Amino acid sequence: MIALSNDIQTAVLDDKVSRKVLLHQNSMMLVEFTFKKGGIGQPHSHEDHEQIGYIAKGVFEVTVGDQTETLSCGDSYYAAKKEIHGVVALEDGIIVDTFTPIRNDFL
Secondary structure (H helix, E strand, O other): OOOOHHHOOOEEEEOOEEEEEEEEEOOEEEEEEEEOOOOEEEEEOOOOOEEEEEEEEOEEEEEEOOEEEEEEOOOEEEEOOOOOEEEEEOOOEEEEEEEEOOOHHHO
16 A cells, blocks of 8 residues: 555644644554644543654654653654653654554544
């Protein structure tokens, strides 16, 4: 399966955060989140999903469990099922997340 970026719809979540579901199949999903400086991914957890995030652009304050770090382009993080995690964009940026299983609520 191949997905072309120009064919993918963008969901505007608020004035500073948008989301594009890049690709999903079977039990995996790839999602791009675009943040403007000050954008927030509110702390939350997933009952049934594991998540790996990759900082593709920008600088973020990332909290996973009781650990908070400043991550920049090339850094990544993992959030296990039921683990509280969230981000704050310290500058404009992009995070690419992989979820397993897929997030039906994003479709």
